[in-house]
Every structure is written in structure tokens, then in C-alpha cells.
Amino acid sequence: MRDAKHLNRRAWHIFSPMTTSEYATPAENKFSSSDVAAILREQNWHTSELTPKQSTWCEHAATLLGPQSADRPAFENLLKLIFHYDAQEILSQVDSHATLSRYAARDALRQLASLLLDPAPLTSDRFHEVIDAMKANLDIRGRELFQTVRLSLAGRPGEGDLDRVILLLDEAAAANFATPVKSARNRIIEFCAALD
Numbered sequence: 001m002r003d004a005k006h007l008n009r010r011a012w013h014i015f016s017p018m019t020t021s022e023y024a025t026p027a028e029n030k031f032s033s034s035d036v037a038a039i040l041r042e043q044n045w046h047t048s049e050l051t052p053k054q055s056t057w058c059e060h061a062a063t064l065l066g067p068q069s070a071d072r073p074a075f076e077n078l079l080k081l082i083f084h085y086d087a088q089e090i091l092s093q094v095d096s097h098a099t100l101s102r103y104a105a106r107d108a109l110r111q112l113a114s115l116l117l118d119p120a121p122l123t124s125d126r127f128h129e130v131i132d133a134m135k136a137n138l139d140i141r142g143r144e145l146f147q148t149v150r151l152s153l154a155g156r157p158g159e160g161d162l163d164r165v166i167l168l169l170d171e172a173a174a175a176n177f178a179t180p181v182k183s184a185r186n187r188i189i190e191f192c193a194a195l196d
Helices: 002-015 020-024 033-042 052-068 072-083 087-091 094-100 105-116 124-137 142-154 161-174 184-195
Strands: none
Touching (some): 033 052, 052 161, 072 161, 087 094, 087 184, 094 105, 094 142, 105 124, 105 142, 124 142, 124 161, 142 161, 161 184
């Protein structure tokens, strides 16, 4: 549990434009790992008994996504981004074209793809390194950078809650749920291939 809280706190600190007071008082979490497990069953994303690895992932998912969700449908929508990813479908959306038409968005996408080709899991620390490398090598910051990352990995441009979705991808992929989860590496490869 301590690791999940540390991951949650670190994710807020790294990716959200929060003030110190906002960082000190995170939003209330209305959801637990049992809520995650119930949604997995309801959506047929997992149908059998959870393994210890899957249970740990459910706890991380509740810790990271719970405070970002005002209600159960919002919580379920964030979980859906983990279990459903189709680059062709994503690229058919108007928001996707708007995001990719921004200054240096294609450069950010190429840089992200290059950094994620290494098959090492995308942990919080590695994600921080990837973002730092992108900031150092690109002429964009903030919204322009993050929306391209979020679109290609989480499936929509959105806000900081999507960074937490991204942090859960590789762990979910390794947990072998009934519905396979595409890793960050697999998502960026699929996304870039769909652009051609």
C-alpha cells in the first residue's frame, strides 16, 4: 500500500501543474481495489479469480485513478482507456487531428516513439525520464507536449488524469488479464503505424 501511495503522490508531482497546497491535499478517493475488480468483471476484462499480481494492479489503479474520478462512470471511463485501445479509432476523432496539427506535435510523436522502443517497462521513473528527454530535445512544453503523449498512449488528449492511465499500462499488460492490455511500447508502435 505504501508503494501505491508513493506512486500516486509522485505521479501528481511529476505530471500535474499543481500548486504546493494542492499537492499536499489530494482529492478524496472514493474507490478501492474491490471497485476495480468489480468493474473488470462487469466489463468482462477479467473473468476468473485475480492473481496476486492482478490484485496489486487493482490496488494501484484505485490509488491512481480514484482521486481523479468524481463518480463511478468517470472511474470506469478511465479504466476503459487501459483495456481498450485502437489507434485507427483514435485517429478518426476530430480532437486527434486538432492535437496532431499543433506546432511540433509530429516531432513529439517521433521522439516519444524513439524513447519507447526500448522494451523496458514504463514505470513512473522511466516516464519521468522520457518526459525530461522530450523537454530537452523539443521546442515545446506543457499542453502541446503532454497532449501528444496522452493522445498516443491513453487514446485522447485530455488532462493530467490520463498520465495516471499511462502509468498503469505496462503493469496491466504484465498482469495478464482476460482482455490483454497493450503496453505503452505496443501502443506507440500501433499509433505511428496507423498514421501512415
